[in-house]
Amino acid sequence: MQVEDLKKVFRTQNFGRVSKITAVEGVSFTIQRGETLGLIGESGSGKTTVGRMIVKLLNPSSGHIKLDGHDVTHLNEKAFKPFRKRFQIVFQDPYSSLNPRMTVLQLLSRPLSVFGIEKDRKKQRMKVIEVLHDVGLHEEHLNRYPHEFSGGQRQRVAVARALMTKPEFIVLDEPTSALDVSVQAQILNLLRQLKAAHNLTYLFISHDLGVIHYMCDRVLVMYMGEIVESAPTEELFTSPAHPYTRFLMESIPDPDPELTNEIDYVNKVKALQSTYGCNFLSRCDRALPNCFDRHPELVKLSSNHLVRCHNPLKEASVWKRDG
Amino acid sequence: MSSVSAKVLEIKDLQVRFDTEDGVVKAVEDVNLDLFSGEMLGVVGETGCGKSVTLQSVLRLLPTPPTRITRGQILFHGENLLDVSEERMNEIRGGKIAMIFQEPMTSLNPVFTIGEQMRDVIEQHRRVGKRKANSIAIRALIEVGLEDAEVVLSKYPHELSGGQRQRVMIAMALSCQPEILIADEPTTALDVSIQAQILAIIKHLRQTHNMSVLLVTHNLGVVAQTCDRVAVMYAGYVVEKGEKFGVLKAPLHPYTRGLLESIPRSRKVRELRSIPGSVPNLIDPPEGCRFHPRCSFATEVCKREVPILEEAKPGHFVACHHWRRLGY
Numbered sequence: 001m002q003v004e005d006l007k008k009v010f011r012t013q014n015f016g017r018v019s020k021i022t023a024v025e026g027v028s029f030t031i032q033r034g035e036t037l038g039l040i041g042e043s044g045s046g047k048t049t050v051g052r053m054i055v056k057l058l059n060p061s062s063g064h065i066k067l068d069g070h071d072v073t074h075l076n077e078k079a080f081k082p083f084r085k086r087f088q089i090v091f092q093d094p095y096s097s098l099n100p101r102m103t104v105l106q107l108l109s110r111p112l113s114v115f116g117i118e119k120d121r122k123k124q125r126m127k128v129i130e131v132l133h134d135v136g137l138h139e140e141h142l143n144r145y146p147h148e149f150s151g152g153q154r155q156r157v158a159v160a161r162a163l164m165t166k167p168e169f170i171v172l173d174e175p176t177s178a179l180d181v182s183v184q185a186q187i188l189n190l191l192r193q194l195k196a197a198h199n200l201t202y203l204f205i206s207h208d209l210g211v212i213h214y215m216c217d218r219v220l221v222m223y224m225g226e227i228v229e230s231a232p233t234e235e236l237f238t239s240p241a242h243p244y245t246r247f248l249m250e251s252i253p254d255p256d257p258e259l260t261n262e263i264d265y266v267n268k269v270k271a272l273q274s275t276y277g278c279n280f281l282s283r284c285d286r287a288l289p290n291c292f293d294r295h296p297e298l299v300k301l302s303s304n305h306l307v308r309c310h311n312p313l314k315e316a317s318v319w320k321r322d323g
Numbered sequence: 324m325s326s327v328s329a330k331v332l333e334i335k336d337l338q339v340r341f342d343t344e345d346g347v348v349k350a351v352e353d354v355n356l357d358l359f360s361g362e363m364l365g366v367v368g369e370t371g372c373g374k375s376v377t378l379q380s381v382l383r384l385l386p387t388p389p390t391r392i393t394r395g396q397i398l399f400h401g402e403n404l405l406d407v408s409e410e411r412m413n414e415i416r417g418g419k420i421a422m423i424f425q426e427p428m429t430s431l432n433p434v435f436t437i438g439e440q441m442r443d444v445i446e447q448h449r450r451v452g453k454r455k456a457n458s459i460a461i462r463a464l465i466e467v468g469l470e471d472a473e474v475v476l477s478k479y480p481h482e483l484s485g486g487q488r489q490r491v492m493i494a495m496a497l498s499c500q501p502e503i504l505i506a507d508e509p510t511t512a513l514d515v516s517i518q519a520q521i522l523a524i525i526k527h528l529r530q531t532h533n534m535s536v537l538l539v540t541h542n543l544g545v546v547a548q549t550c551d552r553v554a555v556m557y558a559g560y561v562v563e564k565g566e567k568f569g570v571l572k573a574p575l576h577p578y579t580r581g582l583l584e585s586i587p588r589s590r591k592v593r594e595l596r597s598i599p600g601s602v603p604n605l606i607d608p609p610e611g612c613r614f615h616p617r618c619s620f621a622t623e624v625c626k627r628e629v630p631i632l633e634e635a636k637p638g639h640f641v642a643c644h645h646w647r648r649l650g651y
Contacts, residue, residue: 042514150601151370180369180541185585185597192594207514214587214595251519253544255586257567260548 001031001054001169001201006063008049023049025225026063033168036195036202038216038233040209040248046225047205051171054203055089056080085115088162092174094154098146104157105142108132111164127164134197135160135190152183159190169201176211188214209252213237218304221245224279227298231305241301241312243284278310286311331502331535332358332381332420337395339376342388346606350376352559354395355632358503363529363536365546365567368556369582371602374539377556378505380405381537382416399503418448421496425508427488431480438476441495448499463494467524486517490524497528504529505537510545522549543582547571555579558603558613561632565639575641577618577649612644620645 008024024046031037041047052058054065056072064073072083091097098107108131109124111117118124129139135156146154155175162170172191176184188211195202204215212219212233219236221229221244229242240246254260277292278284284291290310298308339351351373358364366374379385381397381404397404399415407415416422424430432440438460445456457476464472467490480488489509496504506525510518526549529536538550546553547567554564555576563576574580584596600617603609612630615621624644632642643649 042516152601180602181543181582181585182369182598183601185587185595186599188587189595189597208587209515210587248515251515253519253522253542253548255543255547255571255583257547257571 002066004028004064007061009061035217038212038219039205041222045222047222051173051205055087085165086168088167089171090162090175094158103143131160171203173205228308241307242309329360333398335396338393340391348605361533363550365550365553366539372556373559374556420503421501422505423492427492445498463498467494503535507539563641569639575646576643
């Protein structure tokens with residue numbers, strides 16, 4: 001999959017005043033078959049918008065999305081349908097993404113009917129049971145409604161639904177952030193197993209660096225609608241080049257009380273989108289005169305490490321958790 | 324934490340029940356917690372472990388019915404808060420013991436400005452006039468890093484960001500000079516960078532005002548980086564408590580250990596250890612140790628008897644029949 005210069009502008013109306021919000025600003029990347037690409041950023045960075053545009057839940061304002069060389073950006077719903085079943089999405093909140101009035105069997109056999117994969121009720125049921133086993137649920141769960149499950153089990157149902165069409169690619173939009181840690185670990189392990197078993201490709205969206213580190217091969221860091229850094233996971237965590245990436249890493253409270261971070265958080269306060277220079281300027285402690293004048297371009301540090309910064313970091317790791 | 328400092332709050336044998344249509348929820352069982360002067364105590368646990376219920380009982384914020392506090396005492400400087408009059412409680416609530424919540428948007432009133440709400444609270448508890456209240460509010464806002472305090476005072480809650488709202492809540496709590504600050508998941512709704520700021524502010528204020536802080540969270544990282552002592556709760560019980568270095572570096576309870584191992588840290592780990600199953604239903608909780616259905620060390624005795632919280636090492640308590648076998 002290839003994404004080129006994707007842009008999304010939302011129009012909002014507030015008491016008749018129309019304003020435009022640029023949620024995603026010229027994002028380009030490729031996803032290789034079989035890889036897990038991580039997309040990390042804070043709320044409002046545009047990461048969810050990117051995920052939704054890729055599965056065409058939102059239409060981009062400009063830019064292109066190509067699948068195996070086919071440009072699908074402007075296909076209408078009917079023409080996109082053959083692609084649709086190869087692309088699935090799992091949402092953050094399994095409480096609102098599953099229809100409360102449908103049983104698990106109904107929820108999971110629905111995609112089979114919609115995409116004309118299997119019309120026969122009995123065979124549908126067989127397929128549903130098979131996928132339920134894959135996600136660690138059982139036949140006895142077939143006739144239950146979503147409210148009868150715990151959060152972790154619901155998310156398993158949501159994953160099962162995504163798997164029904166035998167997709168190649170799944171967007172996982174914060175799939176575990178509504179779950180407790182002990183259950184999160186179960187779901188993350190499940191997603192890793194499924195990926196290996198079904199040869200899947202993931203776009204994994206999260207704000208949790210620990211989760212991203214555990215799950216992903218390559219990571220994109222987003223800040224205010226732009227990609228500010230892109231690198232293989234190991235390299236990103238051992239030598240982050242963008243001050244924002246390092247700032248994120250330092251902000252995570254580590255469960256090991258001996259690993260402490262002493263940075264002056266109180267002064268890193270505002271996130272204002274400046275009309276000039278670098279977006280991160282107001283929070284950056286490395287700003288040079290250059291940073292006030294020119295918006296930085298995404299430049300190559302090495303063949304697979306890109307950064308959008310005039311004064312990238314060169315010193316080694318801040319990620320202490322491998323120890 | 325020094326041993327000479329005084330106990331400011333003592334929760335003794337607290338037991339809380341909720342009456343619901345489906346039955347009685349056994350939400351909190353025999354919880355004992357002490358908070359010393361100037362100390363920061365973290366209460367951690369997953370959804371439904373009773374951590375918030377315990378702390379909301381301190382300020383009697385839970386509606387009765389359906390809540391029943393069936394046993395126990397909550398002693399604030401020796402005074403049992405479960406017995407005092409509603410009038411006395413109104414003095415303590417917000418005045419001596421302040422609380423901040425997870426979602427600052429719902430704890431601020433959307434139809435009044437920040438200034439109106441802050442002055443209201445300050446006038447009530449500090450018995451001062453409008454002008455004095457205003458200057459106290461401004462000073463408090465500056466202390467939490469909102470430098471354009473006068474502008475903030477004239478704003479409505481929706482005009483502020485999540486981090487700013489939480490800082491307003493902290494400033495409001497602070498403006499009445501409380502002895503204890505109870506923070507119920509204060510950073511859960513916020514981004515990591517904002518979370519780091521808020522925690523830095525709470526830590527800083529605790530030192531400058533010699534406040535005691537009770538912090539409720541599900542995030543072990545937050546506890547590790549901010550608190551002095553930790554209490555781990557599971558299904559209504561305190562299962563382990565002690566100094567954070569002891570509990571987080573050498574946990575004695577299988578649940579604490581499982582929680583720590585569940586946190587994704589590195590890709591080098593082949594498979595993340597997880598705790599099987601999920602949190603039990605507290606209407607019909609498991610007999611004996613409530614953790615036994617999910618515990619890989621459980622034996623017959625765990626199904627029968629509730630383990631008592633015993634002092635395994637000086638200051639380090641654990642409620643497990645088998646901690647001796649599991650200890651590091």
